[in-house]
Amino acid sequence: MSCFQAMDWCNLLCVTDQPKQTGNAFGRRCLEDWQMLHGPLPPLLQRYLLADEGDWFLRLAAWLLWLKRNARGPWRLYIDLLPKEEEMSCLMNYRPEKLPEFQSPLIEARARVEREQISALHERLFSSTSGELRALQLADSLEDTLWAACMVNSRCFSETVAGETVSLMVPCADMANHVLSPSASYHFVPEADAFQLQALQDIPAGAEACISYGCTHKDSLALLRDYGFVQPGNLNDRVPFNAGDDIASQLASGGSERPRLSGPRLLTAVGLGQYAADLTPAATAAMGDGEAAAAQRRLIASVMSLQPFLRDLGRPAAGAAAAGAAAGAAAGLPPLAEGDVARERQSVAALQAQCRSLLSRMPTSAADDEALLSGPQQLGVRQQAAVAARLETKRLILAAADALQRYADTLQ
Incomplete structure (x- = not known):
């Protein structure tokens, strides 16, 4: 050096x-x-x-x-x-x-x-x-x-x-x-x-x-607290999913069980099947400064946000290239029974609904924020930082929704 x-x-x-x-x-x-x-x-x-x-x-x-x-x-x-x-x-x-x-x-x-x-x-x-x-x-x-x-x-x-x-x-x-x-x-x-x-x-x-x-x-x-900026694709960010363990959530959902998803199958569906035992190598490989690397980090962070709902983690997925295959073969696992497929779909739908709810609470969309940041209007330093922060939040939620949809598409 x-x-x-x-x-x-x-x-x-x-x-x-x-x-x-x-x-x-x-x-x-x-x-x-x-x-x-x-x-x-x-x-x-x-x-x-x-x-x-x-x-x-x-x-x-x-x-x-x-x-x-x-x-x-x-x-x-x-x-x-x-x-x-x-x-x-x-x-x-x-x-x-x-x-x-x-x-x-x-x-x-x-x-x-x-x-x-x-x-x-x-x-x-x-x-x-x-x-x-x-x-x-x-x-x-x-x-x-x-x-x-x-x-x-x-x-x-x-x-x-x-x-x-x-x-x-x-x-x-x-x-x-x-x-x-x-x-x-x-x-x-x-x-x-x-x-x-x-x-x-x-x-x-x-x-x-x-x-x-x-x-x-x-x-x-x-x-934001220490430096006044956000890092695109921050691996430490999490989508604030509600696990439904509190009494209020159980009453609101009619007593339905918390969502449960097959971890190896979901990871394979989003192209991370080879990392089912440990996502650290995937995170290390995504530590670049371009938008593609940031998008990959958001995907990893969204999967980590879903960890409370994933079962069978720590089991490496065989056949990780089968990302678009049927759910039963997606991770080299036995086929899911019809009832299990229905429960997986129900869990995906419940978590997707949480993503939509989180986005609906924010007055602007990700597209609105992108247009504001790239538009001709000159933003003040603090407004620009705030818009960038809320856009990053939305991009992470959208990444989680996309990961769930990619998994849902394998449940045919």
């Missing part, structure tokens, strides 16, 4: 995550060297940055807020390069009246909690009039605190140096974008006393060097 960008540690904002547990020798050294190069920080801020108490997130936010008001030289240039609060689309940035754009009660509720928590932190800690750090005059308004919180959420790196876990703000490196198949990686290299971006492959001149944010375990809600 070759290094194409390096930032000495005296140019990093660095705090130790848990100084009580690991000590803060590296964090303290970074702070001392930073001040030798860029000038002393106020004693109150120094004490706060090195304190045993206090979340690393809050300490970095306090440092950023101080720089926003007091930075000179290269740090002034860095602060000016960062997005403004009105250009951010993390959940905490949305005012209550804008939340219906998501068409999701779950996202709306999470966004309200995020904003309430930051508002409370602003009043308690950062506010120039009421906060514990008010002597530093860090934040005149909630928008100032929102800005710093979003910067730390979306741009912070984490590293472990000599057993000490630290969180870092790294100018320039934090402007690298995220992709699922990155061309670069990041590391703190102790021998060089520097944080480096290193190429994982040859990057053509003029091409963008992208990294992975290490967020492959986060669903769309978590990505």
Whole structure:
């Protein structure tokens, strides 16, 4: 791997995550060297940055807020390069009246909690009039605190140096974008006393060097919370099917059983029969950045959403190429009895009805959202992020409905 960008540690904002547990020798050294190069920080801020108490997130936010008001030289240039609060689309940035754009009660509720928590932190800690750090005059308004919180959420790196876990703000490196198949990686290299971006492959001149944010375990809600975007075809997303185990659902359905489907047969019908024992290889093969890979990930996520209803999983499907064959031969299994076929069809119909119900609760269709995103109308940053998020939700539900229909077509 070759290094194409390096930032000495005296140019990093660095705090130790848990100084009580690991000590803060590296964090303290970074702070001392930073001040030798860029000038002393106020004693109150120094004490706060090195304190045993206090979340690393809050300490970095306090440092950023101080720089926003007091930075000179290269740090002034860095602060000016960062997005403004009105250009951010993390959940905490949305005012209550804008939340219906998501068409999701779950996202709306999470966004309200995020904003309430930051508002409370602003009043308690950062506010120039009421906060514990008010002597530093860090934040005149909630928008100032929102800005710093979003910067730390979306741009912070984490590293472990000599057993000490630290969180870092790294100018320039934090402007690298995220992709699922990155061309670069990041590391703190102790021998060089520097944080480096290193190429994982040859990057053509003029091409963008992208990294992975290490967020492959986060669903769309978590990505919106931390970064303000969604990943097309997120393997961690799930269609919120109702298993019908609660009393209200059983009463509504007249006491009918929860849907049950043959896992190997369904997987074979959608072209995943060879992965009946484990979908991990299929997911790994779909980690590209194009729309075809995103569609495959949605298919896999939709099948994983159906897992509570699938039986006989873990049994590899023989004859996986028989995706369009009759149900009895689809996975090398004994033919289904006529009554079993009827029950499979009933289960498919029940789950398809749930897909239609989920889509009907949203005021716009996937086609409407696609047209809005690609149309001539200029959308604001937050509206664009909200429309992209709700479109991704619809695409996942449609992928599940399509998978169910493909299985239904084999039940002839």
